[in-house]
Amino acid sequence: MLEYLFINKGIILTREQIYTQVWGFDHEMTNNNLDALVKLVRxxxxxxxxxxxxxxIRGIGYRVR
Structure with missing residues (x-):
């Protein structure tokens, strides 16, 4: 996930984009799982x-500064 965020530095990525690119189209991740993972990485x-x-980015997803 971190690699995907850094490759797209400065671009706002939706949660769905992150799910699809990192875990694949058929994923079972929830918003809470993603938020918890981001918290640990931070x-x-x-x-x-x-x-x-x-x-x-509230209501949308995440972006790397």
């Missing part, structure tokens, strides 16, 4: 940063 990569690298 915790690892945002160490000592005031703003997160992964930005939540």
């Amino acid at each position: 915790k690892k990569i945002d160490y000592n940063r005031s703003k997160s690298i992964i930005e939540n």
